[in-house]
Every structure is written in C-alpha cells, then in structure tokens.
Amino acid sequence: MNINDTLRIVIVGHVDHGKSTLIGRLFYDTGSLPEERYREIEETCREQGRAFEFAYLMDALEEEREHNITIDTAQTFFKTSLRPYIIIDAPGHKEFLKNMITGAAAADAAILLVDGAEGVREQTRRHAYMLSLLGLRQVVVAVNKLDLVGFRRDRFEEVEEEIRGFLLSVGLVPAHVVPISAREGDNIATPSERTAWYSGPTLLGALDSFFPARDISGLPLRFPVQDIYVGDGKRVYAGRVESGCLRAGSRAVFSPSGKKVVVRSVEKWKQPALPEAHAGECVGVTFTEELFVERGEVLSEEGEASPAAREISASLFWLGNDPLRLSSRCVLKLATAEVEAVLSAITERIDSSTLEVTERHANRVENLEVANVTFTLQHPIAADTFKENPRLGRFVVAVGEFVAGGGIVREVRSDRLGGGTRVVRLHARMMTEPDGNFIDLSREAGPVEFEVSPGFVARLGEGEKVAIRLCTADQLEKIARLAFGYGLGMTFRRGPDGNRVVLFREGPVVQATTEEGFPVI
Amino acid sequence: MDHLDALENESIYIFREAHRKFKDLAMLWSIGKDSTTLLWLARKAFFGKVPFPLVHIDTSFKHPTMIEYRDRVAKEWAVDLIVSRNEEALCAGMEPGKGRFVCCNALKTQGLQQVLDRHGFKGVFLGIRRDEEGSRAKERIFSPRDKNFEWNYKDQPPELWDQFNTSFGPDTHVRIHPLLSWTELDIWEYIRREDIPVCPLYLSRDGKRFRSLGCVPCNFPIASGASTVDEIIEELKVTKTPERAGRAQDHEAAYMMQKLRSLGYM
Numbered sequence: 001m002n003i004n005d006t007l008r009i010v011i012v013g014h015v016d017h018g019k020s021t022l023i024g025r026l027f028y029d030t031g032s033l034p035e036e037r038y039r040e041i042e043e044t045c046r047e048q049g050r051a052f053e054f055a056y057l058m059d060a061l062e063e064e065r066e067h068n069i070t071i072d073t074a075q076t077f078f079k080t081s082l083r084p085y086i087i088i089d090a091p092g093h094k095e096f097l098k099n100m101i102t103g104a105a106a107a108d109a110a111i112l113l114v115d116g117a118e119g120v121r122e123q124t125r126r127h128a129y130m131l132s133l134l135g136l137r138q139v140v141v142a143v144n145k146l147d148l149v150g151f152r153r154d155r156f157e158e159v160e161e162e163i164r165g166f167l168l169s170v171g172l173v174p175a176h177v178v179p180i181s182a183r184e185g186d187n188i189a190t191p192s193e194r195t196a197w198y199s200g201p202t203l204l205g206a207l208d209s210f211f212p213a214r215d216i217s218g219l220p221l222r223f224p225v226q227d228i229y230v231g232d233g234k235r236v237y238a239g240r241v242e243s244g245c246l247r248a249g250s251r252a253v254f255s256p257s258g259k260k261v262v263v264r265s266v267e268k269w270k271q272p273a274l275p276e277a278h279a280g281e282c283v284g285v286t287f288t289e290e291l292f293v294e295r296g297e298v299l300s301e302e303g304e305a306s307p308a309a310r311e312i313s314a315s316l317f318w319l320g321n322d323p324l325r326l327s328s329r330c331v332l333k334l335a336t337a338e339v340e341a342v343l344s345a346i347t348e349r350i351d352s353s354t355l356e357v358t359e360r361h362a363n364r365v366e367n368l369e370v371a372n373v374t375f376t377l378q379h380p381i382a383a384d385t386f387k388e389n390p391r392l393g394r395f396v397v398a399v400g401e402f403v404a405g406g407g408i409v410r411e412v413r414s415d416r417l418g419g420g421t422r423v424v425r426l427h428a429r430m431m432t433e434p435d436g437n438f439i440d441l442s443r444e445a446g447p448v449e450f451e452v453s454p455g456f457v458a459r460l461g462e463g464e465k466v467a468i469r470l471c472t473a474d475q476l477e478k479i480a481r482l483a484f485g486y487g488l489g490m491t492f493r494r495g496p497d498g499n500r501v502v503l504f505r506e507g508p509v510v511q512a513t514t515e516e517g518f519p520v521i
Numbered sequence: 522m523d524h525l526d527a528l529e530n531e532s533i534y535i536f537r538e539a540h541r542k543f544k545d546l547a548m549l550w551s552i553g554k555d556s557t558t559l560l561w562l563a564r565k566a567f568f569g570k571v572p573f574p575l576v577h578i579d580t581s582f583k584h585p586t587m588i589e590y591r592d593r594v595a596k597e598w599a600v601d602l603i604v605s606r607n608e609e610a611l612c613a614g615m616e617p618g619k620g621r622f623v624c625c626n627a628l629k630t631q632g633l634q635q636v637l638d639r640h641g642f643k644g645v646f647l648g649i650r651r652d653e654e655g656s657r658a659k660e661r662i663f664s665p666r667d668k669n670f671e672w673n674y675k676d677q678p679p680e681l682w683d684q685f686n687t688s689f690g691p692d693t694h695v696r697i698h699p700l701l702s703w704t705e706l707d708i709w710e711y712i713r714r715e716d717i718p719v720c721p722l723y724l725s726r727d728g729k730r731f732r733s734l735g736c737v738p739c740n741f742p743i744a745s746g747a748s749t750v751d752e753i754i755e756e757l758k759v760t761k762t763p764e765r766a767g768r769a770q771d772h773e774a775a776y777m778m779q780k781l782r783s784l785g786y787m
Contacts, residue, residue, distance in 0.1 A: 002523060002524075005523060005524040005527075006524050077652050077704055084704075086702070098678070098679035099677070099679070101679055101681060102661070102679045102680050102681055105681035105682055106681070134681075226534070226537050226538065226541065227537055227540065227541045229567070229568070231570075236568070238537055240530065240534050267568070268565070268568075269564060269565045269566075269568050269569055270569070278522065279522075280522050280526075280527060280530055281522070281526075281530055282530045282533040282534050282537070282566070284568065295541065319679055333684045394682055395682075395684075396679075396681065396682065396684040398686075398688075401686070401688050401689060401690065402678040402686050402688075403678055403679055403680070403681075403684060403686055404678075404679075406679075406681060406682070406684075
C-alpha cells in the first residue's frame with residue numbers, strides 16, 4: 001500500500017468522552033462536511049431546541065438521536081492533504097463491545113479518546129485491551145475536553161501518565177498523546193495557542209504519520225483454499241494469498257493433509273498465466289497433478305508449512321450473551337477452515353477492563369471477559385501462532401448460528417502421528433457390535449491416537465458406557481484427555497483381566513456433580 | 522497493491538465466500554453504476570461466468586435510457602436476467618402520487634420480496650455503500666433479514682477478520698454487500714480503470730447529469746458539465762453536495778430512508 005492510500009481508523013474510548021463530536025470536528029476542519037449535511041444538523045438541533053452539536057453527523061439513526069448514544073459501528077469519510085480516511089465510529093457503551101470489535105478489527109489505526117476531566121475509565125481500558133488483542137499497533141491517544149480543565153498542563157500530564165501506564169501493560173505504545181478539545185477545535189487540524197506547552201503534532205498530524213498497514217510481506221506463503229471450481233476440464237482452487245508470495249511453477253505443500261504439489265498456474269479473469277500473486281490477492285490456482293483437497297487446507301512452501309493443529313491455546317474474547325462453558329462444543333473458524341472444537345481448558349479468566357485474573361482453572365467464560373483457554377479440535381487444521389503469522393493465528397468462535405467470540409492463537413499442539421501409530425476410531429456403530437461396548441487395546445504396546453465421532457458422544461449421552469482394556473499408561477493419559485475434552489466421566493480399575501477404563505456420560509446434572517462425582521483417575 | 526486493488530480483492534473474497542455458503546443466490550442489478558460495478562466484480566470472481574441470476578426490480582417508472590442500457594449489457598455479457606414488477610400494485614394504480622414512501626415500499630421493497638419468494642432465493646447481493654447514506658453506514662457485509670423482511674440493526678452479530686455469519690434460520694434471507702467499503706469516488710475511479718460501460722444518463726448533456734439513478738418522477742439531475750468519466754471524477758473531488766441529493770425519497774421526511782430500510786428497502 002502507498003502512503004497516500006486510504007487509511008481506516010477507528011475511534012474508541014469510554015462513552016461520552018466525545019467520539020461523535022470529534023468525528024464531526026474532523027469533518028468540519030478538513031472541509032469534508034457537505035453543506036447540506038451541515039444544514040441538516042443545524043436544523044435538527046434547532047428543532048430539538050439544542051445547541052449545535054457535531055455529534056449528530058454520526059448519529060444517523062433515529063433511536064440514537066433520541067437516546068443520544070452511538071449504537072452501532074458506522075463509517076464515514078474525510079480527507080487530509082495526504083490521503084483519504086475512513087473513520088469507523090465504535091460505540092462506547094459496554095453492551096456494544098461486539099460492534100466496537102467489528103469496527104476495530106477492520107481498522108489500520110486507532111484513536112483512543114480519553115476525557116481529560118474524567119480521566120481513564122472502564123471502557124477506556126477495555127477498548128485499549130481489545131485493540132491489543134486484535135493486533136492493532138498504530139494507536140494515538142487524544143486527551144479530550146481540555147477546555148473543561150482550563151487547558152492545564154498538569155492535568156493533561158496526569159492523564160497521559162495513567163493511560164501510558166495502562167497501554168504498556170497490554171503491550172501498546174501510543175505514537176503520540178495529544179491534548180485536544182474536539183468541541184472547540186484545539187490541536188485537531190491546527191496547533192492550539194492554548195496548549196503552548198505542548199510541542200507534539202496535532203491529531204491530524206499524528207494520523208498522517210501512520211501507514212495503511214494491511215500488507216503482510218516478508219512472511220511465509222499462506223494460501224488457504226476458499227473454494228474449488230470445476231469446469232473446462234480443470235479444477236481451479238480459489239483463494240486469497242494471506243501472506244507471502246505464490247509463484248507459478250513452485251513446489252508447495254498443503255497443511256494439514258501434507259499433500260505435495262507443483263503449482264501449474266496462478267490465474268485471474270482474463271489473466272490465465274500470472275507469474276505470481278502477493279498477499280491480499282484473490283486468485284485461482286491449478287496444479288500439475290489432479291488432487292483432491294478441500295476448503296480449509298492451506299498451501300505453503302515446502303519446509304515452512306503451518307503445523308496441523310490438534311489443540312490450540314489462545315487468548316479468547318467472549319461476546320456471547322450466554323457464558324462459554326468448559327467442555328462445551330463450538331465451531332472454530334480460522335482462515336477458511338471450520339472445525340468443531342471442545343473448550344478443554346480455561347486456564348485463566350480475565351476482567352477485560354482491569355486485566356485482573358478473576359479465576360484460574362475456571363469452568364466458564366462470561367460475556368465481555370477475556371480468557372486464556374485451550375480448544376481441542378475434532379480434526380486437525382492448519383494454524384500458526386498470532387506472533388508468527390497474524391493472518392493464520394486468529395479465529396472466531398461460533399455457537400449456534402452466530403459468531404460470539406474471537407481469539408488469537410498463543411500456542412499450537414500438533415501431536416503429529418508418527419509411524420506405527422494405531423488410530424482407534426470411536427464411532428457410534430462400534431457400540432452395537434455383538435461383543436458389547438468393549439475395546440481391547442491390551443496388545444497395543446505402541447502409540448495410540450483416538451478419533452471420536454459425534455455419534456459416539458451422542459450414544460454415551462444416552463446412557464451407554466464403553467470399556468477399554470489398556471496396555472500402557474500412555475493410553476490411560478490419552479483417554480483421560482479425551483474424557484476431559486468431551487466432558488465425559490471415567491473410572492479406572494485394575495482387575496484380574498488387566499487394566500480397564502470405563503467411559504460414560506454423566507446425567508443432565510453434570511455441572512452440579514462434577515466436583516464430587518467426577519471419578520478419580 | 523493499490524487502494525482499488527485492495528477493494529477489488531475484498532469484494533471478490535466476499536462473492537466467493539457467499540457462493541460457497543449459499544445455494545440460492547441472486548444479485549440485484551439496479552442498472553446504476555454501483556450494481557454494474559458489482560456485476561463486473563462478480564464476473565472477475567467467477568472467471569467470467571456469473572453463477573447466479575441477476576434481478577432487476579422494474580418499477581415501470583425507470584428512465585427508458587436505463588432499460589435500453591440494461592438490455593444491451595445483459596445481452597453482451599450473456600447474463601441470466603430476471604426482470605420483475607409488482608404487477609398487482611401497478612394494476613391497482615400505484616405511483617409516486619400516492620406518496621413516495623408508499624410507492625417505494627410497494628414497487629421496490631415488496632417487488633423484491635415477491636421475487637425472493639417466487640424463486641426461493643436465500644441470499645441477495647446488493648451494491649450499497651457505507652458512504653451513501655446514514656443507515657447504510659451501519660450495515661454488516663452479511664446482513665440477515667427476518668421473514669417479515671426486517672432488519673434488526675440494534676443487535677447485529679459481530680463481523681471480523683472476514684469471518685462472516687453465514688448460517689441463519691430457515692425464514693431469513695441474507696443481504697450480501699460486497700461494495701460496502703467503497704466510496705462513490707472509488708466506484709468512478711474503478712469504472713475508469715476497468716473501462717466498465719455505464720448508463721449514459723450519468724454523463725452531462727445540456728449542463729445536467731444524473732448522479733444517482735432512480736425512477737423518473739423522483740429522480741432529478743444535477744447541474745454539471747461533466748460529460749466524461751474523467752470529468753465526473755474531477756467533479757467529485759471538489760463537490761460538497763451529497764450523492765443522493767437528487768433522490769426525492771431521501772428528503773421527504775426525517776428518517777424516511779431509515780424507515781424504508783428497516784422495512785426491507787435496499
């Protein structure tokens with residue numbers, strides 16, 4: 001991207017710290033406010049017997065005008081001499097955090113707005129934390145409403161110190177902290193005489209110092225398969241290059257399947273033979289050999305493929321109205337992969353405003369909380385840590401119909417199957433076989449992996465049990481993990497016929513009896 | 522990759538995502554510059570073959586030039602075009618004189634609903650943009666409508682990192698908005714770059730041109746000497762008049778667009 005290309009900014013902060021007013025002011029001071037809009041606002045204010053308010057520009061919906069708060073993420077546009085800006089107004093009310101996140105996830109940079117009179121508040125901290133979890137690194141702090149404190153330097157510095165301290169604790173360093181008054185126009189487009197003690201840039205100057213930062217260059221190739229189009233006698237794998245560079249003629253490998261391929265062509269409409277495609281480009285790819293890979297597989301260069309994740313440890317932000325419970329099932333969507341997952345551990349629950357760890361080894365994550373968690377995936381998917389590759393290191397969580405949370409990958413466990421590993425498939429059919437619900441592993445001294453079908457868990461849910469005869473302690477550990485991940489109960493008994501484990505699903509009162517009723521392994 | 526490339530790729534990604542997730546798709550083609558750009562992007566996304574039909578909701582009050590242009594482009598690009606009118610309302614004498622809100626709602630919103638019902642479409646691509654008008658600024662890219670066609674903009678699920686909400690209840694249909702991040706200027710710069718044919722009404726004749734196209738009785742030209750795409754781009758860079766100033770339904774009463782849209786207007 002070029003420095004003159006559009007920059008998407010999000011304005012976040014506590015409710016009533018002046019976001020809408022700032023947006024109106026940015027528009028007015030950059031000459032971006034159409035005459036007609038200005039008159040509309042004037043008229044609305046007059047009708048309602050109020051003083052002129054820039055805030056009305058953003059509050060386009062009727063209900064918002066009535067309640068005087070910004071409900072949803074709205075986007076508008078202004079321009080400096082350097083470039084155009086898209087401004088994403090993110091609501092400051094706690095209950096609209098999902099809209100704030102929707103807005104901030106689409107931004108290149110953020111303005112964190114703090115009321116100079118009121119100081120840092122709950123949503124100031126929560127929003128700053130979310131910016132860091134979303135991976136937004138270009139942040140400017142605007143300390144607003146300094147007109148209310150007489151543009152006092154000591155007050156500004158007090159707020160500056162507080163916010164810098166908090167940002168540092170979530171790993172953010174603001175590019176600038178600018179003293180402003182959005183209502184009166186100080187340090188927005190032009191330096192204010194009333195803050196002669198301040199020598200940094202104006203707010204617009206600070207924004208112009210940022211980069212449109214959507215490019216991911218310098219990272220290894222990641223090309224997730226989005227869809228497969230069959231026609232004209234060929235299979236075209238459609239997708240977007242998430243990072244790195246995809247070259248025609250190159251050798252590559254799919255993850256998690258491990259299939260190796262040679263890229264025959266990189267195509268777009270009317271451009272059937274591109275030499276290469278870069279991060280951000282949507283292309284179609286064909287291979288020299290016919291193969292069958294599905295959506296969700298990720299193409300990388302040989303030797304630097306994403307690991308095939310079986311288990312993902314992550315920082316999760318939860319936006320669902322209902323809590324996300326330990327052992328509950330959800331769908332993880334990471335790039336184009338979708339996989340059923342079980343929340344197998346909640347290591348820490350964190351208050352997203354104070355950063356305080358409220359509970360360790362918890363059994364649920366509540367609305368608006370952040371947590372460090374582990375997901376066990378039903379089948380492996382390609383994933384990177386967020387640190388290594390943000391594009392393949394972030395995911396959303398869907399429960400039922402809708403996306404209700406998201407997270408960034410801290411750690412990937414692949415448990416790659418070595419040679420000689422016996423894969424034991426646990427499926428519903430097995431449970432009706434004549435010799436009963438019994439699996440004999442007593443002769444399996446080598447490594448074992450279990451694959452579980454949803455039908456199997458459903459049958460256990462209906463009250464059936466399954467007994468497994470063991471050979472090694474390693475098998476016991478694997479089964480214990482499985483029981484933990486799928487919320488199953490288990491007993492272990494040493495008898496004359498060897499070591500046996502029985503897996504079962506406890507009744508509907510699982511949650512209440514877990515403490516006592518959970519069998520000792 | 523420049524700004525227009527970034528927008529183009531974003532739109533293509535959305536098209537492919539929707540096509541993968543929904544079986545019964547259609548695209549609304551209003552014949553205007555936005556939905557024609559949308560059509561162009563659909564051709565790019567699917568290597569020239571648009572895998573779903575186009576729908577034109579014909580109110581019967583459209584400019585004849587629009588209809589000529591529509592038929593010419595549809596033939597040239599070999600698109601599968603469904604033209605639909607709310608005949609019942611037209612027979613009953615619906616026209617703007619009955620009130621613009623009532624007329625828009627009957628001929629456009631209900632007209633659309635009839636087509637969706639008749640063909641069982643579960644997803645509709647629309648060329649709306651966030652910079653057009655206030656309530657559109659609040660849209661999600663994948664935006665569900667319930668069986669009554671209503672949009673619950675107060676409680677929309679989060680949408681981030683190109684992970685769209687694509688599973689909805691049986692009675693909902695989803696509006697898909699691949700152009701949401703584009704501005705009017707982006708559209709014209711893209712039209713120039715890609716040499717996309719536009720309806721001649723956009724170009725100035727006798728000192729006037731249409732900046733936004735609609736129905737003859739409710740659609741007024743602006744004073745403009747911009748008779749080429751280049752001149753339109755220059756004009757947009759300095760104008761302070763909003764795009765939909767010449768669209769009567771936006772200005773009839775406070776919040777009219779919002780009310781129309783919450784009932785299912787595009």
